[in-house]
Amino acid sequence: MEPEVASPRRWSVIAVYMAVNLVVQTLWISYAPISRSAESYYGVSGFAIGALAMVFMAAFLPLSIPASLLIDRRGHRVAVGLGGVVAGLCGVARGAVGPSYGWALLATVGIACTQPLLLNSWTTVAARWFPRRERATAVGLVTLANLVGTGVGMVLPPALVAAHGPAVIGPMQLWIGMAALVVGIAYPLLVTDRPARGDVDLAEHALQTHGMRHALSVGPFRRYLTAIFIGMGIFNGVTQWVADIVAPRGFSATDAGNVGAAMLLGGVLGSVSLAAWSDRVDRRVPFLVAGLALAAPATLGIALASSLVGLLGSAFLLGFFLVSLMPIGMQYAVEITWPTPAGTSNGLVQLCGQAAVVYVALLYVARTPGGSYWPGLALSAALLLVGAMRFARAPESHEHHARASTLEG
Template identity: 35%
Template sequence: MSEKSQYQVSSYRWIILVLFMLVGMTTQILWITFAPITTESSAIFTAGDTDLILILSLVFMIAYLPVNFPASWCIDKFGLKWGTGVGVIITGVFGFLRIFSVDYTWLLIFQIGCAVGQPFILNSFTKLSANWFPEEEQALATGLGTMSLFVGLIIAMFLTPILYLSSTIPLQGINIVLIVYGIIALVTMILYLVFVKDKPESPPSPLASEEKTLMVQGMKDLFKNRDFIILFVAFLIGLGAFNAISAEIDLIFGIYRPMDVYSALTSGIMGGLMILGGIFGSVVLSALSDKYKNRKIFLILSLGVATALTPFIAYLPYLVPLYIICFVFGFFLMAALPIGLTYATEKTQPVPEGTSNGLLMLIGQIGGIILILTFSMVFIAILFGIGFILALFITEVQK
C-alpha cells in the first residue's frame, strides 16, 4: 500500500472543527458572562458586593487546576468524542441550569459546574487536529480552535450588555442573558453529541496512526524532553502574562497614567483590540507556520514582539498608537498558543496529545494567577525577555 493511499484526508474534518469551535466559544461565553455587567449583577444577586460576582469568573481558573489531569486522562483514554464529550455534556447541562438560579448560591453552583467542564474542551484541540487533519494543516486547525475562544470572549463582551438592556427591569434583563446563553449551551451540546465522530476511517497522517504511551509514562517522558521544558516555561510566561494583562487592563491605566486623561471606555477598547489581534494572528501565523513547516521562528517572533511592546502598553500616552500596539501585541502573542500546542504534539510523540496540551494550558492558568497576584508590567516585560531568550534554544521539528 502506498503512503498516499494509507493516509487519506476526510472533508468531514471541517465540520468536526466547526463543532469544536462552537463548544469552545460557549465555554468562554459562560465564563465571562457577568464581566460586562458586574455592578448590575451584584445589585441583584449579592446586595452590591462585586467581589462575589468576580468569583463567578475566577472559579473557571481555579477549577482548571484540579480538573486538568482527569480531563487529559479522559481524552487520552476514551478518545476525542467521548473524552471531550464528558466536558461538553457538563458544560451544556450546567450552562442551561443557570437559567433556574434563584439566588447567588445556586448561580455559583451552576457556574462551578460549567468551570469543571471547560478543561475537557480546551485540552482537546491538538487531539482534534492530530486525529482529523494532515500535518500541513494541523497548526491551522489548532489556531482556528483557539481562535474560537477569543471569539467567545468578544461575543460575551458585546452581547451581554445588549441582552441585559433589552428589558427595562434589571431582573428580567439578567434572566434574558441567562436564558439566551443557556439555550446556546444546550444546543451546542446536542450538535456535538449528534455530529461529532472520534476519528476518520483512514488516518490523515502518520501522527494520527502512531501508538500512544500511557498518560503517566507520557508525563515522565515530557519532562525528560528539553524542548518541552523550554516550551513549558514559555507558556508559564506567555499565556500567564496575557491572562494577567487582560484581567488588569484597568489597573494598567490606574498605575501608569492619569485616569482623567482617558475615558472609561479606553481600557475596554485596549482589551478588545488585543483579543481581536489574537483572532487574526491565530489564523494567519498558524497558516504560515504550516506553509513553511517551521514552528520555532514564529515562537521566537511572538515572544520577541511581546518583549518589545509591553513597555509601550504600560507607558505610551497617545491613544491611537496605543490601540495599534495592543492589536499587534495580541496578534503575535496569542498566535504562539496554537503554534506552541502543535509544536508540543509534534515534538513529544508518542506522548498523548491531551497530556501535553493539558500540561501547557495548566501552567498558563497557574502563570495567570501568579502574575495577577504580583502584577507589574515591568516584571512581565522582563519575563517576556527571558521567554524570548529561551525560545532561541528550542530545536525545530524534523519533518
C-alpha cells in the first residue's frame, strides 16, 4: 500500500538511522589504514590485523537470516537500537583492553555480530517511512552514511597515529565506541517503526507464506545476488588491501589513502545521484547494467595504472559505478521479489555481499610472487562484464510481475 501522504518525519528518521550506520562502519574499517602501526601496538602480523575487519563479513554469514527475521517480526526500532547499543559497548571494551589483541578480537566479534541488524534493515526503514518514488533515494542516503563512516575510519586513525603514535589506538577505539553507544541509545528513543498514520507496505507481513523460498525462486533476483557478491568482493577487497595493491608500483601509504578517499568520494556521488535518477525515471535495470560494465575498466585501472592521476581516476570511477549497485539494486530486489518482506530480501542481499569475504581472501592469495594483485583484479573485471551481460536480459519489476500475473491467469 503506497502512503497517500509521506510523513515529514521520514527525514529525521533516516538521519538518525544514518548516524548509527555511520559510526558502526567506522568501527569496522578503523584498523585498515593503520595496519602497520596496529601490528606494532598489538604485536601481531598484518593478516591478524586484517582479520579485525574480515571477521565482520565472516560473522554476517550465520547471523544474517536470524537478523532479518528479528527485523521483520519486531521492527527496525528494536533491532537497530539493540545493534547500536551492543556495538557501542563492545567498541568501548575494544578500546579499554589496550594492546591485548585477544580481547580486542573478542570485542570485535561482538561488534561484528550486530552488523546484520543494521545492514539488513535498510530497505525496511525505506519501505515503512518513504513512498515508493523515494525509496532508492532513501537507501542511497544510508549508503552515503556508510561511505562517510568508512571515510572517517580511513582518515581519522592515520591522522591521530601520526600526531600521537600507536599508543593512541586504544583511546581512539574507546571514543568511537562511545559515539556508537550514544547513537544506539538515541535510536529507539527518537524513532518509531512507522508513521503514526500506520501506512505500510502490506508485503511486510507476508513472511509466513512468501519468504526466502519465494525470493530465491525469482531468476532476476538470483542474478543480482551474483552481481553483488562480485561487486562487494571487489569493493571490500580494494578497501582492505589498498596499501598492498599500490605498493608494488612505487606508491606510498599516503597515495594509498588518497586512492581510498577517491573511491569513497566516487561512491558518495554515485550512490546519491544515480539512486535519485533511478527513482525519477522509475527504472533499475539500465543503471545496474551500466554500473557493472563501467566498473570493469575502472578495476583494471586500479590493478595496472602507473601514474597517480590514472590511479585516482580509476578509484573514483570504481566507487561511482560500483557503490551505486547497492542502493539501486537493493530497491530492485525488494520490488522484484514482492511479496517477500523488505527485511528478508535485504538480508539475502547483504548475506551474499558479506559472503564476499571469501573473495577478499582470494584476492590476497592470488597475488603474484612480487606482491601484485593484478591477476585477481583482472579476473574481477572480467566477471563484472559477464555479470553486466547476464543482467542486461533482466526485466524491470513491473514487467516481471505483469508476466507472472499473465501466466497465473
